[in-house]
Amino acid sequence: MxxxxxxxxxxxxxxxxxxxxxxxxxxxxxxxxxxGDLGDSIAVNGVCLTVQALQGKNFYTDVSHESLSLxxxxxxxxxxxxxxxxxxxxxxRLGGHLVSGHVDGVGEVLERTQEARSWRFRVRAPDAxxxxxxxxxxxCIDGTSLTINQxxxxxxxxxxxxxxxxxxxxxxxxxxxxxxLEVDLIARYLERLLLGDKAADAGYSGITSEFLAQxxxxxxx
Numbered sequence: 001m002x003x004x005x006x007x008x009x010x011x012x013x014x015x016x017x018x019x020x021x022x023x024x025x026x027x028x029x030x031x032x033x034x035x036g037d038l039g040d041s042i043a044v045n046g047v048c049l050t051v052q053a054l055q056g057k058n059f060y061t062d063v064s065h066e067s068l069s070l071x072x073x074x075x076x077x078x079x080x081x082x083x084x085x086x087x088x089x090x091x092x093r094l095g096g097h098l099v100s101g102h103v104d105g106v107g108e109v110l111e112r113t114q115e116a117r118s119w120r121f122r123v124r125a126p127d128a129x130x131x132x133x134x135x136x137x138x139x140c141i142d143g144t145s146l147t148i149n150q151x152x153x154x155x156x157x158x159x160x161x162x163x164x165x166x167x168x169x170x171x172x173x174x175x176x177x178x179x180x181l182e183v184d185l186i187a188r189y190l191e192r193l194l195l196g197d198k199a200a201d202a203g204y205s206g207i208t209s210e211f212l213a214q215x216x217x218x219x220x221x
Contacts, residue, residue, distance in 0.1 A: 002043045002085050004096030004138075004145020006168045007031055010044075010082045013058060020065040024049075024076075026058060031084045033057045041087040041101065045169070046143030046180040047071050048101025071103045072142075072178050081169045083143040096145025097138040098185050105129050107141070109177040110155065119160045120149070121173060125181055130154040131191075132183035140182035144168050 008031025016023045026044060036059065040051045047067060053060040068074035076082075088094070107129075111122040123141070125133060133139060133156050137148050146158045165171045173179070192199055 001088050002048070002099040002101055002143070003088050003092060003094055004085070004099040004140050004143065006083045006085055006144055008084045009167070009169065010084045012076050012078055012080050012082060014078060015076065018062070022063045022068060022074075023052075023060055024063055024073075025055065025060050026082065026084070028057050028059065028084060031057075031086070033059075036086075043083070043085040043087075043099070043101045043143045045072060045083050046099070046101065046140055046182055047073055047103055070106075071180050072106060075178065081172060083169050085143055097140075099140045099143070099145060099182060100185060101143075102182065103180045104132075104183050104188075105181050107179050107181045109173050109175055109179060111175060112173060115159070117162050119165060119170075120157055121160060121170070122155060122157045123179065123181075124155050127154050129181060129183055132187040134187075137187070138184045140180075142169060142180050144170065 008029055010029040010031060011027045012024060013027040014025040026042075036051065036054065036057075038051055038054065041048050042051060042059070042061075043049070044061070049061040049063065051059045052062055063073055105126040105128065107123045107125045109121055110124050113120045113122075130153060133148060133151055133154075135148055135151050139146055139148055139156070139158070141158070144164065146160075149157045149159055160170055
């Protein structure tokens with residue numbers, strides 16, 4: 001588990017294809033790795049990866065075919081900047097929100113606009129994730145915990161203060177940029193709980209307005 005508060009900026013130092021998978025060498029940059037060890041979990045652009053081997057303060061990690069195809073990791077080039085966060089401890093201040101490091105989908109930055117000293121970004125999420133995105137709710141973009149300002153359909157905006165802009169890869173975002181999105185854990189589990197016995201039905205498509213009406217959550221009269 002993570003908090004979505006980026007601890008350091010690193011770079012992709014090397015990548016080796018492994019028959020559909022990949023092994024990456026991560027230059028941890030300014031991330032403190034004094035307590036790093038084999039088997040540790042580190043979020044790289046919001047994707048939970050495992051330390052397979054250490055090389056000084058850098059580490060090797062194996063990335064599965066699924067992670068490469070369902071996140072932006074498959075598009076990385078050597079030298080690209082990376083958001084890094086070590087797994088939280090029981091004593092860690094939860095300054096962001098609970099983040100699993102399991103990316104739900106890839107979004108696209110549509111617009112970047114300066115507002116006083118901050119920047120507002122408009123992002124389009126995959127349609128399937130729209131129901132999990134709520135005004136003033138939490139979302140994780142490339143591992144960064146952010147608050148949603150406005151929502152219109154599958155598009156949403158976030159406001160980035162100068163500190164966050166400087167300390168994360170968000171400063172490099174331009175329209176067209178693909179980003180990893182992880183929705184709020186509570187929203188995902190709440191949907192599953194609402195399904196009740198229907199959750200075991202492999203052919204059931206999920207929460208719909210018809211389902212909510214049948215269960216008495218909304219009135220369609």
